[in-house]
Amino acid sequence: MKIALLELRRRPGRFLMAAVIMTLIAILLMFLGGLLDGLIKSSTGAIRAQDGQALVYSQTSEASLLRSRIEPALRAAVEDVDGVERAGGLGVVQLGARVPGKGPRDLAGVALFGFEIPPKGVPDVPPRGTAYADETLKSDGVEQDMTLLLGPARSPIQIVGFVSDTSFSGQGSLWASPETWRQVLGANRPDARLAENVFQALVVQGDEDVASRIDPATDGRTDSYTIEGAVNAIPGVESQRNTFNQILGVTIAIALVVIALFFALITVERTALYGVLKALGGRSRTIFAGLVTQAVVVTLIAAAIAGSAVLVLDAVIPAGSIPLDISLGRIAISVVLLLAAAVVGCGFSLRRVLRVDPASAIGRGS
């Protein structure tokens, strides 16, 4: 193993090409992972932030707030379910917002929520005509005490504070009282106007298993999820995640092939050296361990450079311009996957190492 490390130190040029390719692959892997996390985060923040154990939609809504309607009678049925401590209405309307100082056509996409139970991070239900804004809206020029004009009706909403990680469908959210939401919805989406006390969904507080008891208790008139289940059920989230995971999988496969080809080539080049080492008493496993060590070190160096590059990219790219969320956890997962690919890739050279005959060292001139 020490021999392998010395070769890396003394002949870095030999491993440069593999290191460069692995660095590019690692950057791609981490960046794509960051985009996936960013996309999911910006699509699901509002649901993840809900302070409850269940999110209840109406029966045929397919976990879509826009399709769901919770009438007062249905709400009462939910509130009567065993284990339900409190239920709060939730509704949303997605609109373009005119931001002061921006051009008339330079609209910021917003999702205005009306809520009864404040989501995590939202201190309280704000007064009528005001809202808390998600921090991502700062990139659109939104500031505290600013008044946004929402939708074609130009409904005024004054910003009274900011909350983080509550985006919805890739849009910054606004958190307002039910009355404010209902008024804005009615003024800007007359076709979707809702009667008093009708919400799109209910946030339910209760015991941990409450979500599983609601639908049977309402005779199937509801479609209930745990908060985590509701996040995954948001239309498009699962397909987004699957698509990205497939791209990430292909990227890992490419890393594996690169390592496999590179170290297969190195093994072929070193057949004579391995023959000598075996003749001197070197075991195949010792030689193979050296090969794996080199692959792991090259991968770690590539991952370290890539991790740093991606963190720099994350710092340089303006917040909110693209849905990029680079986390140390994502970088760590990428490193682990790349290391696994490196070890498996080296495995393709194992047979060749095993087949090196120590007798090849004898009777052979230079």
Place this chain on the structure above:
Amino acid sequence: MNALELTDVRKVYPVGDSEVVALDHASLTLGQNEILALVGPSGSGKTTLLSIAGGILSPSSGKVVVGGEDISDYSNGQLTRFRQEKVGFVFQSVNLVPFLTAAENLFVVDELGPRTGKPARATAGKLLDELGLAERTKNLPSQLSGGERQRVAIGRALMNDPDLVLFDEPTSALDTGLGAQVMELIRSEMKQRGISAIVVTHDPRITEYCDRTVQIVDGELSA
């Protein structure tokens, strides 16, 4: 106790449906502190005999005893351990590890085998000193002359304090003068340490430095 005893050793390689006999009922005894020249033309079986004596190949039949240890039926794993502990090799083209210094090329024997660390480092330093390479310990093979490289290879062969050292055409890549110097060095080092050696060569002049010469032709030995 003899350094090497080959008794009726045969080595047969299958080639298609037929067989090639590389070593045919070879018997050979090498005494303690004896240097033997093994001379023969290409394809005569020198390499096969050297490989069997060094535990690189197993014989098809017959008995191989090195330093009192019968290795005739050893498994690959046992032969690997045997090579780590009991024999030293000097290869035809020296075959030093190109990215390791002279000292590290000696130390590699410990890395591959027992991993004693510090004592092995001390042994490597001592050997290089005795071989006149004290000033060259940190040089890579590419920075050494042909003779120096050969001396490093000899040092590497002595690192595990072997019962037997096998030299595969040690002077083939050297000019006549340097070849003579290397053979003198081999003889003095082996005699000084009381180690037995087999020197495979094409060159009849090399035999002068050996105690005994054995000819091999078509896999058969003759004194």
